[in-house]
Amino acid sequence: MSIAETMIPPQAPPPSPPKPYTFSRFFGSVALGIWLALGVGIFLTVVNGWDPEKFSRYGPSFLSGLGVTLTLVISSILMGAVLSLPVALGRMSKNRLWGWLAYAYVYFFRGTPLITQLFLIYYGLGSFRPQLETVGLWWFFRDAWNCALFTFTLNTAAYQAEILRGAIESVPRGQREGAAALGLPERVAFFKVILPQAMIVALRPYGNEIILMIKGSAIVAIVTVFDLMGETRRAFSRTFDYQMYIWAAILYLLMVELLRNIWGWLEARLTRHLKR
């Protein structure tokens, strides 16, 4: 019987077998190649077509358009958040009339395209000019910017009301009962127990809603508001330079990706107590 007297020294693992060249690898290379070619092509068109005069003329207008888009989105989201509170309360109320009214409001604004709503308010209310003048509201609805802001606020309020309602109803009943068992008043229970949990659920849908509004805000260009899309269309109609659309696309992508990353960070930060 032999006893091993020396330890075998540690050895490097055997070389991994060569990866087989699969179909998916081929398709992956082809797809990446297409993206690379597109990226290089766009870069080259931008570099070749670079015109300092065009840049100095249309650059500032692009920036002002960006400002208009951001102002429109931020103010309509904030005003919509305020307006969504009564709508969400109506959706959750036991009163038949309020519930039905809130349901009809939400169904209308979620069931029809934003652009149709915008036309209905911008062009449609124009046919009620005498009535609006007697009420003294004509100055407001005469302006395309105001109409866009008004429509967007109404539209996002409907979406945000549904987000809010879904989030509040997603909090388990036990939480409310627990708060009641602790003797917390209804108001305190709502603001300190229900709402914080609901807001965590609502965070992601709210981010999606803001992104949808940024993307949806491009349609105000059609009713002569010069936001980023409007400036792009104006620049394109003057120069017939396809680059303008590429610039707009890059700016929109930057906005959306920036927001998405901020939101991801925010969500990770706010839910860090839920991590196990």
Add this chain to the structure above:
Amino acid sequence: MSGLFAALSAGLAWIGAIIDPLCGPAGIFRWFGSGTLLACGDAGWGDEIAYGFLVTASLAVATLPVGLVIGFFVALAKQSEEKSLRLAGNIYTTIFRGLPELLTLFIVYYGLQILVQQFLATVGYEGAVEINAFVAGMIALGVVFSAYCSEVLLSAFKAIPHGQYEAGDALGLHRGKTMRLIILPQLIRIALPGLGNLWMALLKDTALVSVIGLPDILRQTGIAARVTKHAFEFFGIACVLFLVLAMISSVVFSALERSTKRAEAGR
């Protein structure tokens, strides 16, 4: 051969005219709209709006399979083991989910025009090229739809346990057959609510195609509004028509969901 096609299209047009819900023999505008602005024929705008309704519905229906097929393959790419394929799929979704639909539409419409023009110029054809607005709308909306669809399908793929694939292997089915017989039926059941939402979004996005000149609901009602100066009424009708489309599709989708749920019953 062309005579056969002419006969076929004439027959289809005849059937379409019979079952037209707005201006057909049993149409709403025909019965309740005569004498008003919505009368059918030369007297009113009923038939124009009915045509727009048809265009909107057919654009959405034609876009759906394109988007579903592209979305399915992008979802497959994003869950593959190959890194480059995943990266390519993720670039696709990031771009087309981040761009406004209107901008995508313009990029496709004008970009295709320029591309085709340049291609024809190299071949030797000089002349203006006009891209069909329906096709451009179909491509742009299909691409956007597929980007969202791939996300929905990807999460549905993740909801299917790995044991299902192994069961397919154990039964001796090859990969295509496993996908078709085992994975796809479950995938459809899981993804259907998400796809329903995407369909609603697609239906609403079709309204944007009116901007590049396709005579859909919004464009037809817009023309009517400009000519008759009854803007509120006509755009209200456009809203109602879109609501009707949404209601029809929610009925259809709940029926579909019920029929796919049958397989789950009895547990």
